[in-house]
Amino acid sequence: MSNAAHAPQLKVPAVYMRGGTSKGVFFRLEDLPAFAREPGPERDAFLLRVIGSPDPYQKQIDGLGNGSSSTSKVVILSRSERDGHDVNYLFGQVAIDRPVVDWSGNCGNLSAAVGAFAIHAGFVSQERIPQSGHAEVRIWQENIGKTILTRVPVTDGEVQETGDFELDGVTFPAAGIEVTFTDPAAGEGALFPTGQLTDTLDVPDLGPVQATLINAGIPTVFVNAAELGFSGVELQEEINANAAYLAKLEAIRVAGSMKMGLTDTPEAAMARAHTPKVAFVSPPASYTASSGKIVAADDIDLNVRAMSMGKLHHAMMGTAAVAIATAAAIPGTLVNIAAGGQERRSVLFGHPSGTLQVGAAADCIDNEWIVESATMTRSARVLMEGFVRAPKS
Secondary structure (H helix, E strand, O other): OOHHHOOOEEEEEEEEEEEOOEEEEEEEHHHOOHHHOOOOHHHHHHHHHHHOOOOOOOOOOOOOOOOOHHHOEEEEEEEOOOOOOOEEEEEEEEOOOOOOEEOOOOOHHHHHHHHHHHHHOOOOOHHHOOOEEEEEEEEEEOOOOEEEEEEEEEEOOEEOOOOOEOOOOOOOOEOEEEEEEEOOOOOOOOOOOOOOOOEEEEEOOOEEEEEEEEEEOEEEEEEEOHHHOOOOOOOHHHHHOOHHHHHHHHHHHHHHHHHOOOOOOHHHHHHOOOOOEEEEEEOOOOEEOOOOOEEOHHHOOEEEEEEEOOEEOOOOOHHHHHHHHHHHOOOOOHHHHHOOOOOOOEEEEEEOOEEEEEEEEEEEEOOEEEEEEEEEEEEEEEEEEEEEEEEOO
């Protein structure tokens, strides 16, 4: 067959960015091909090809993904017409081995990069960018319909990306970006969709499992590590190399999804892989992080390990960190109990790569728990900018 029978590659402006412990391909909506500017199968097919999915080898060699949920992500940004906002942020979690782009939730780590990108792209008016100091970028998170505020460091009128802020899970220091998730209860639902601080899940082949089901940052199912036979200080290889462990955690996630009302059937829950998250918690215990860093029990409030797209995350998703901080602030949740049970406005927890501190304050008003905001510090950096090429299929 002659070469003339094959269509040329598309050439689309894009930026490859790190945000927190994640990486993704960022697009301005206006730069996408016309067929990809609206939601639907054509957009998904294009983004899947950019990332290199689906890939039965799970390496994404023929795309910009790196074979992990932390690096199989896309972001579409546009100037916001919503009052009090600068930029609209749409996030897609790209499955590695399946032809699926999951639009059901946010990426908290990449939220830090969104603020920086918005300034780079001219979405923030110049009068709101100081010559030096911090620029507040007001983000409308389209997936969940929430506002995110970022304080982006600025030097000589430009985004400052280098600095001395260290984030466990990221090798090199960078400039810190404060990220605040306002009204973090996900979507329009209640913070606790069942109305209970703890529930009992009926999990096939496991039986009853105690859980805290919370909508904060991202819908999350928290369970006790000890109830699952875990120590709570496992690293990635200990969980991800064990098919039985992965199946057990996915079964809990599926049961939690239906209990939270996110899906009606196990099949629907398995298809919606990005949300909810499932995480297991345990009281403080010392361990050696994946970097070789010693995390001492006396230095943390609890340990948390979280699953993302069927695998144990190498650090902690930003949205799950919001859920952790929110649950830790409310006495009676499994997270709060693991952290010692007292009231708190911030929590420092251990994860596979080290530690992370997140702040949240909760108030009980008319017998309903309300959290106004949750805040953490991440960092972000442009890794490459130019054009991404993808075959048009």
